[in-house]
Amino acid sequence: MSDKKASNAMWGGRFASGPAAIMEAINASIGFDKKLYAQDIRGSIAHSEMLAETGIIEEKDQEKIAHGLNTILKEIESGKFEFSTRLEDIHMNVEARLAELIGPAAGRLHTARSRNDQVAVDFRLWVKDEFHRVAEALKGLIEAFLKRAEEHAATVMPGFTHLQTAQPVTFGHHCMAYVEMFARDLSRVRDAIERMDESPLGAAALAGTGFPIDRFRTAKALGFREPTRNSLDSVSDRDYALEFLAIAAISATHLSRLAEEIVIWSTPQFGFVRLSDSFSTGSSIMPQKKNPDAAELVRAKTGRVNGHLIGLLTVMKGLPLTYSKDMQEDKEAVFDAAETLDLMLAAMTGMVGDMQVNETAMKKAAGSGYSTATDLADWLVRTLNLPFREAHHVTGRAVALAEGKKVGLEKLTLEDLQSIHDGITDDIFSVLSVQNSVKSRTSFGGTAPAEVRRQIRYWKKRIAKA
Numbered sequence: 427m428s429d430k431k432a433s434n435a436m437w438g439g440r441f442a443s444g445p446a447a448i449m450e451a452i453n454a455s456i457g458f459d460k461k462l463y464a465q466d467i468r469g470s471i472a473h474s475e476m477l478a479e480t481g482i483i484e485e486k487d488q489e490k491i492a493h494g495l496n497t498i499l500k501e502i503e504s505g506k507f508e509f510s511t512r513l514e515d516i517h518m519n520v521e522a523r524l525a526e527l528i529g530p531a532a533g534r535l536h537t538a539r540s541r542n543d544q545v546a547v548d549f550r551l552w553v554k555d556e557f558h559r560v561a562e563a564l565k566g567l568i569e570a571f572l573k574r575a576e577e578h579a580a581t582v583m584p585g586f587t588h589l590q591t592a593q594p595v596t597f598g599h600h601c602m603a604y605v606e607m608f609a610r611d612l613s614r615v616r617d618a619i620e621r622m623d624e625s626p627l628g629a630a631a632l633a634g635t636g637f638p639i640d641r642f643r644t645a646k647a648l649g650f651r652e653p654t655r656n657s658l659d660s661v662s663d664r665d666y667a668l669e670f671l672a673i674a675a676i677s678a679t680h681l682s683r684l685a686e687e688i689v690i691w692s693t694p695q696f697g698f699v700r701l702s703d704s705f706s707t708g709s710s711i712m713p714q715k716k717n718p719d720a721a722e723l724v725r726a727k728t729g730r731v732n733g734h735l736i737g738l739l740t741v742m743k744g745l746p747l748t749y750s751k752d753m754q755e756d757k758e759a760v761f762d763a764a765e766t767l768d769l770m771l772a773a774m775t776g777m778v779g780d781m782q783v784n785e786t787a788m789k790k791a792a793g794s795g796y797s798t799a800t801d802l803a804d805w806l807v808r809t810l811n812l813p814f815r816e817a818h819h820v821t822g823r824a825v826a827l828a829e830g831k832k833v834g835l836e837k838l839t840l841e842d843l844q845s846i847h848d849g850i851t852d853d854i855f856s857v858l859s860v861q862n863s864v865k866s867r868t869s870f871g872g873t874a875p876a877e878v879r880r881q882i883r884y885w886k887k888r889i890a891k892a
Contacts, residue, residue: 453751454511458758462516463502465551467495469544469627470520472647474535476640482538487531494528495520516548517541538639540631542661542749547627549757551648553670556764557619561892563771564612564677568605568889570778575601575882580875582860583698583788584797591795594860597788598882599873604684605885611677612892618673622666625650629660632748662748664738667756671735674767675728681770682728685721688777692718697787702780705773720777724770731766734759792860796825796835801857801866810849820847 471492478488498520501507513519518541525532579598584591625645628635634657641653654660691698705720738759741752799821806817823846828835831842836858843850856862868874871881 450511453514455515455754455757456509456511456513456519458761459516459545460502460509460519461757461761462545462548462552463520464499465548465555466516466520466544467499468551469547469644469648470535471495472644473539473627475647476644477534477537479643480638480640482637482639483534487534490528490531491524491535494524494532497527498523515541515545517544538630538635538637539627540629540661542631543626543629546629546661546663547625547648549760550622550626550650550666553666553760554619554622554649556760557615557670560674560677560764560767560771561612561615563768563775564608564615565889565892567771567775567778568608568612568885570775571601571605571608572882572886572889574598574778574783575605575878578783578785579878579882580864581783581785581788582792582864584792584794585873591791591797593800594792594797594863595867595873596864596875596878597783597785598875598878599864602878602881602885604680605881607680607683608677609885609889611673611680614673614676616892618666618669621669623651624654625652626654626660626663628653629657632661633657658748662745662753664742664753664756667760668735668738668742670760671731671738671763674763675732675735678728678731678767678770681774682725684774684778685725688721688781689718689725692716692721696791697784698791699784700782701777702782704780705777720773724773727766727770731763734763789860793834793836796828798835798858798860798863799825801863802835802854805854805857806847806850809851809853810847 474483474488474491474495477483478485498507501523507519507523509519510522513522521532521535524535575598577598578601579596581597582594583597583600585593585595585600625641625648627644627648628639628641645651645653654663688699688701690696692701701716701718701720706716706718738756741755745752802824803814803817803821806812806820807814810817812820824835824838824843827842827846828838831838836855840850840852840854843854857866864873865875868877871877
């Protein structure tokens, strides 16, 4: 065996030329960072315009650069551009093609900047754009929930703790809980955009530049509020990527909780909702099955998003200032998490919008498990002035009696209840039905239909302005 064959065998058959091929494979990022092409070209055009305005390069060179970059943009978007792993990344691929198109003038584009601040501005622009897309998707999901909440503001269902029937609520109220959750996600997105709205372009490699650049001009041209204020942090910061992943993970967790409820609700044992065929599949062997696969996949994909957050946190935790090649690992995590979250939000918005709600099954379940027991205890406190702990004890005895008779609390007779406490009157029956129970929960944010409708009106106005 020749030395070359031995070397190849040691390095593995996938690599044709030993260490050099491996270095190219591990070093190249063009396979994924080509997603940044629009942001890269946008940043380069803004940088070239600033260089010309400040007299650092000539106007004629800037015009050639801008024309060349716009040509490249059209080539990429039409699928004609040939990406090369030999050129490592999107920045070098674009720059090399620019040189082919316009000649020596292309070499002036990189004046007063580095790939360090170039990738930082490209990635920030991409994450900011994605945050805006997520915000719109969240608004769409919230609006779907508001519509269902309005339809079912008075539809009674069981409220659960420990997945055990606790107290009656309305389905509209339950939907509004998710409005609150996803509205917090939307708020986090808005906050994150505000926090990351600074341009690192002009920080150069790490120390800034001696050229008389105008960073405020490029920041404004790229839609940022202002430039970053420390060149070291500018090229080493990936908080915006971490924050995107953190927000994505929290939102995915909310989606997963909802998916779990849909899976449970759609079982024959619950029968609260029925998913359309658009979001269900059948079984290859059991013809009667209708599986909530879309919800299950939303639930599963949460682990994928969470994993990306932990992965990037681990990449960043040991890096000294400023830039290290480790940071190349930031993009795949964010790109995949963004694509996954976009799909999850779209799927869940579709499921919420077209699932059928079984009001009869919900109402029947709402009265199970002695769900109005707390109403009985509250009545004893309000009407008989019992201390709550004593009322709790009396109610517990009433539940035990109902269990023994195998009836609901509302089916106990007045005599049955007076045998437990002689102060009870027939007015007690006004609170023992699930309808009266939910109507009585009029405290701010409570489940009373009137209060649910008030919260719907509030959120409709707020989301319209978001």
